[in-house]
Amino acid sequence: MIPEKARPEWRSLLLSDTQQQFRFLALKLLMNRLRSRLRTDQSPSTVDACVGELHAFAIKNERFVQADLASIFR
Amino acid sequence: MNNAKLMSTDEVAGLLAAGHTLLVAGDRRALARLPRGSWIGGTIPYFMTEAGGVVDRDNVFANVLPPDMSLDSVRLYDAGGLRGVYQDGPEGGASFIIIPASSAPHLAFAQEAQEYPGFLDKPLVGWISGVHLEDLGAASPAVVDGTTGEVSEDKAVVMHCRLAADRTARLDIVNLFTQGGGDTLTFEQAGFSVGEVLVNGVPRSFASYLTEKGIDTKLPLVADYYGAMINVSFQAVDADADEVKLYAPVFPGVEYRIAAPVADYVSAFAAVVPDEAEGASFACNCILNYVYGGLEGQRTKGAVGPVTFGEIAYQLLNQTFVYLQLA
Structure with a gap:
């Protein structure tokens, strides 16, 4: 079960200075892309869009991201 | 991997x-002998086989699509059309792509894939076709749409595939290189060709930096993408032109370091490659690993496939082993 999009951990994951180490290749590449976008624009609308993209990706790839998300959503 | 081997x-x-669908790698003249059918191919005469690394201009390396994977469509893409590659395949499927080295689609994909609509929505795996190293500059890499027989030096060929409803495809990489302990290198512009680098934030000539530091350019630049080590390999350092040419683009905002040395590629690879890679539906490895790692005649723990001028796992990679498995 993927945590709800409203959970603050999604936002923290994208904005934190700490870089998590993930297992699922596509998640690693997505995180890099979203963080690159947020490096130059952290407006509320951009952050919301990135959270939405990350959450949608997690739902679509639930089987593969469970292990990576387990360490974040305790 | 029993669905993939070197064959006549x-x-x-x-x-x-017999009705099989194939991914084929081989010398251009060998590929030209194949009949039309359900296959795509790319030029390269280097392969990792069960017996070890080989150069073979006569036989070809063929991957038979596994039973749970079936052909949806084959398309040729020019550089602009590639933008739709992630959206063209069937939902829940996977796609195989081969792009001729140094072609417009190669350059476009390298720099823009991460911004393509649907990027990461489904596995996109493949390679950059090449030529025998003795033929560099004399022969051109190409791809083949086996369904029509069309050979192209300036388009990518893509095979979009469906998957059985209860199966998923997972794409992964094995990269022996990690970031070394040296300077942090960043770049203000994306590109395959670099003049200036920021060394720990201080701008200077990249060519001069590499020369003065005595950097071994067989070691790639490595960026850490949340645990994925992503390489950018060196093609040439031209001190006179003050230019460094790369096999993949660097990107602004990404922190690179020169890779830590790998003492022995074969043993290091055997130590880290997961067993699942041996049963992969498709795999490929880089020509630079083949050459620098001395892989001719060496087995790489049952990991077989074409040896390529660039690897694709969602995006372009360098000096990396790529594999796709069904689960």
């Missing part, structure tokens, strides 16, 4: 006649 073109023709 007659054997490949037999598999096509």
